[in-house]
Amino acid sequence: MAPRIPDNVRDEIITSLYRQAADIDWHLLSQGDKARWYTTWVDAPEIGGRLKQFLDPAKVRVWIKDVPMKEFARAEEGVGPYARYVTQRFDGxxxxxxxxxxxxxxxxxxxxxxxxxxxxxxxxxxxxxxxxxxxxxxxxxxxxxxxxxxxxxxxxxxxxxxxxxxxxxxxxxxxxxxxxxxxxxxxxxxxxxxxxxxxxxx
Structure with a gap:
């Protein structure tokens, strides 16, 4: 069984993902562009490289897509447990x-x-x-x-x-x-x- 992602590692990775997503205007990207960014993140040593220490390599992309990025839009609204990771937020x-x-x-x-x-x-x-x-x-x-x-x-x-x-x-x-x-x-x-x-x- 793969070891659990440590809280500090998880926090740092999600914060980095959300900062980059804000910089590239994630909400405006096409599905194709989003798919390319998922590949970039999986290949990035500071994101995918760290996650592969705790997840099956085949599941890293799925984790990025279905855990932090699935919550990104709500987090920008200040809603939900992932709101603490965003660097920019909408008015309430x-x-x-x-x-x-x-x-x-x-x-x-x-x-x-x-x-x-x-x-x-x-x-x-x-x-x-x-x-x-x-x-x-x-x-x-x-x-x-x-x-x-x-x-x-x-x-x-x-x-x-x-x-x-x-x-x-x-x-x-x-x-x-x-x-x-x-x-x-x-x-x-x-x-x-x-x-x-x-x-x-x-």
Missing amino acids: AEEIVKRTLGKSWTVVPGTAGIKPQHCLVIDTEAGAEDTTRYMCWGNQKSFSTLVWAALQRAIAMRNKPLTVVVTRDSETVSSVDQLDFEKIGTRCGIEVRYLRREVKEV
Whole structure:
């Protein structure tokens, strides 16, 4: 049986992977480019070379892909146990809510979640009026997931749910896609908005 990866080695390798992934804009890479990076990491003495001391060499690529890199996107959101390894992180739910809806809006405590990123929000300046809304966000590739999540909540809530299509770096949502998204939103009774995000150094 192969020896367990020591915690300090595991921490150093994941930190290195996440730093490199941030530098190369991992989220923008094609599947082919990602595959080439997996090969690069497997062959790198400081990553694959160290892992081969504790893992079957044939399993090193699988470990890199299915353990740290599977969690990279969530880690950048500050979510999950791998968040401590990232060198850059997005603003949290509270900042997204305020940038999208305004400073008087806030996250209802205990309602933030993932798959997709979501929360309930409320307008703190609305007095006794019930302004509670469901809000979820993700990139344009996840739009169908956002719509489905919003629809599931819409049937049990009075106020219209909100989906936020987020972009970063050089990403853009074309005018054609925006029109399609808004038509879908109108048909489904869902508000659609857009937000450009930036990662910040941790």
